[in-house]
Amino acid sequence: MxxxxxxxxxxxxxxxxxxxxxxxxxxxxxxxxxxxxxxxxxxxxxxxxxxxxxxxxxxxxxxxxxxxxxxxxxxxxxxxxxYPDRPTLIGDPSVKVLTQAMEAWLWKTAISPWMTCYIKSYRDRSLPQDHEYVTESRERMFGNTMENIIVGREDRLPLVPPQLELMRTTLRNNKWFGGDSPNYADYRLLAVFLFLASVADTPALTEDDPLRDWIDRGFDLYGGLGRHEGMSPIFGLKLREGDPEPFIKDPAKMGGGLASRNTGPQSTQEETAHLRGTKK
Structure with missing residues (x-):
């Protein structure tokens, strides 16, 4: 114990x-x-x-x-x-399976492209004795120098936020991925944004991103565990003309599927009209 x-x-x-x-x-x-x-x-x-x-x-x-x-x-x-008498982290085994699937998606969707944008900052912010190791290992991983890897990041950064809509859709109807309170799924997914804040020398998400509520509440947990003074702002990405919309501004226009629930014929009339091309 x-x-x-x-x-x-x-x-x-x-x-x-x-x-x-x-x-x-x-x-x-x-x-x-x-x-x-x-x-x-x-x-x-x-x-x-x-x-x-x-x-x-x-x-x-x-x-x-x-x-x-x-x-x-x-x-x-x-x-x-x-410590079963203390708050549960995982609970049912299905939580682990679903969290691992979600985490794998988020790593591919966000961490991989963010690494190409922040890899130099990742190295520069590390301890001086770690610079050589980080440089050699990460340049070998990417097959290029850090200076070359980050080239064009201003074009890549705006491409990530639109890919995070799966998280936004879930959090529109739930306070946490754990439901009414956070569980280990929240911590695994929050960890991606905590990593981002530790290396981001320029913001990656727009100021008005709906994910901000969940991220801010997560960073504030346990006396502000995610509010270390060495972390950088991750909100404040400035979009340029031609950049994609960072998130769906009107969820009501998303159509059916996961975004709506069937409560009878009336609940699907608008979606049906849209599919038939008769929507006014």
Missing amino acids: AKNNTITFYDLQLASGCTISPFVWATKYALKHKGFDLDIVPGGFTGIMERTGGKTERLPAIQDDGEWVLDSWLIAEYLDEK
Whole structure:
């Protein structure tokens, strides 16, 4: 059992002390969700083996009164199993499956293009001793120099917000992805935007993005856990002529499917008229 309600948490940080990894962010939120205090072991990309006494080369990792747990999903499952009397993170196994599907979609849709826009900032904000590692590993990953990877990002950034409509549609009818209160699904998805705020040297979302309500509430959880001074504003993207609309401004015009519910013939008359081309 956690001694003095405290669990040792191995952080992955930038030079500002801000957490960088989405997986580490999700774990930090999971521990707070369970009501634990954190004994944070700071550090960056290099020296992880030394900090963890040879237990792991990757983070997150926690130590609970001498018991080591590695991997963000395993940590969440461990916390639920070890501390069932505290607020549940995952609950039904289906939550994990659906969250992993949603997370994979969000990584492909947002993190991948954002990395090509912020990879230089990602390196420049890391600890000085991490610069060489981050540069070599990420340039090898992308097959180009960081300076070349970010070229044209002003054209790529406006393409991401319109792809996030799936999240907006869900949050129009739900306070959290966990329903009335956040669960581990919220933390896994919020972690993507926490990562964004840790590296964004220019905003990625417009000021009026409907996702802002959920993101702001998520960043404010647990005493402002996502409000580290080293993080940057992610809202304020300025669109240029020809850029796509960042989100659907009038959900009522989306048509049927997930956006509406069948309550009888009258509820679908407008959609039917639209499909038949008779809508005035």
